[in-house]
Amino acid sequence: MPADRILVVDDEEPIREIVVSMLRSARYECQQAASGVEALALLNSGEEFELMLSDLMMPEMDGSTLLERIKERYPDLPVVMVTAVHDISVALQAIRDGAYDYLLKPFEREQLLATVRRALENRRLKMENRAYQTNLEALVANRTDQLRKAMSNLERSYDTTLEVLGDALDMKDAETEGHSKRVTAFTIAIARAMGLPADQIRVIARGAFLHDLGKMAIPDAILRKPGKLNQEEIAIMREHCYRGYQLLKRVTFLGEACEIVYSHQEHYDGSGYPRGLKGSEIPLGARIFSIADTLDAITSDRPYRAAQTFTAARREIYRCTSSQFDPEVVDHYRQMPDSIFEDLKKEIDSQSHRFTFSAVAKS
Template sequence: MRRNATQTAPGAEAPEGSAAKSSGPGRILIVDDEANVRAMMGATLEHHRHHVHLASNGREALEMLQQDTFDAVLTDIVMEDGSGLALLERIRAQHPYLPVIMVTAVHDISVAIDAMRRGAFDYLLKPFEREHLVASVHRALEHSHQMLENRSYQENLERIVMARTEMLRQAMQDLEHSYDITLEALGDALDLKDAETEGHSKRVTAYTIALARAMGLTPEEIKTIARGAFLHDIGKMAIPDNILRKPGPLTDPEQEIMREHCTRGYHILRKIPFLRGSAEIVFSHQERFDGTGYPSALRGTEIPVGSRIFAVADTLDAITSDRPYRAAGGFDMARAEILRCSGTQFDPSVVEAFLKIPNELWYELRAEINGQARRYTTADMAAEALARQMADKQ
């Protein structure tokens, strides 16, 4: 037997399994295999203006819960087609916000305790006074209303947190972008001071990033290494111009001063929180894998991985760039020199990753940094081969 109910007020919204927006009239599902009990409870609740649906067993109740929403369920514990406790568990699993009132003629406290442990909202013993039934339903509707408000508050709070988190993330991105613009300005200032290596910082940074990616480093590690590569010579800002721009060979004392650029660069950057990791790379970018570098004569993996990667990228750019005292060499020449110095100047694992990267990538990176929108062609390869032949003859 099923008694149809009137619809809830337009615009009413609720959590899954609940239609209540207030503790006033609610939509109630009554489940009992005794027709007279269903009718009595239904009539009592309708007298208090509640909208009632009736189900004679658990299967029918579950079908109705799938098709409609309710504010509370009253179910008998013992029914011919199965236990009301099983129905309670299904409702709790599928509609966790829906209060369930257990109704039974079994006067056994252990049954009541078991029902409450399984998530029942209340427990009524037959025969019960009608006012007890009405009061229990009223409490269930108050509970449903409170659960709705709490859930709505929680969802609204989560939306606010998500929105503010996104705003913070965007602000951090904007701040980081402004940092990188500042760093680029510093690098450009260094290029202006040391015209011999104009564009070197950008090229060596691009090469370092490509190598770091090939070695499987994380995006955060690559970001730190890239900044260190870009600012590796920042300490030269503190080197006197008569040494930095000297056209001929440096004397031993001048060499010592020039070597201070690693430490000076480190001290410039280390006090900037987001550049602390990069400062370590600036400090150790002149170390050699065999321990013969400076300023600390670090050996092997004592050298930060970013500095070991940078060393290969730096040599790649140095060999393939023009200098006042020599013309630029080709990428094959750089590959041969880097391979020759594997295990002495360079980390063999970095060299291995470098050798797997084709010359085309380095050429295109260099062309992009230099503002040359063209690709590595067969003509370029032929020109490099000719340059190697002429170098061999000399």
């Protein structure tokens, strides 16, 4: 370990010499300054010290003024004031002003060395404590960063799981190919136009994406029946809302998304199913979704009719405002040009672009 460096400041050379020789005998490295100005010049030139011993009574700049300058510019340099008995009150004041300790002249070698050791030890502890604190902050920042990455990985795997669920449904219900993805994109676009916060949009998007998951529970004979469904088949088909809700409500990270699944076939005037909810009883996400769903149904080919334009879909949505759709959500939809939805549809239907749920939810 390198020797500690001590700056000895005193206007009387014999005293400096004595102090320095005492310190050198204890293997400290010393430099001398004959005045406060000289001491500051040494420090300002870049010389570094672990401790300063300074006389109090000096011409030009006294010890108190020197102390004040040191505290301003070199707060990590401890200062021990050296003084004669008659100005002990000044020495005490110096301690209040930030000196570490004082020594009364004349002093013994052991007294000097004990004070110096204490001052240096105190400085070492302070520095160690600060380094520890800095390390701790770096450690916390590092761990927080790791945690954030882990969370975003986790969220990505959740979303991948959703995509797999959606793809599985597409395999079973080939007629709806791309349906979940398109309504999700349309729902997000309307929710954004409404200025909803990103967190809420994420929940709504997940609900929109999984809205028909309950169709997994519907027998193929009904789900894929080419002709019209009879009353009993319609009743079974309508169970898909509740079946999906039941499946998804166990997944905590989906939050309110399962409520959207449960309510996605409700109508604003209470004429929908399965619960006949009305107005604001229907979750907002489901009210947005139902416009997106109608947009997609009308602009997609069906076995019994060809796809119609987005303009035709718009007419139908306006016509069913207040009966099927929430007029407030329709007001936001009114402000959106058809091209937004046309572009989203093109993008999702083209095989060149692979849909990922998280990309749609985040972009």
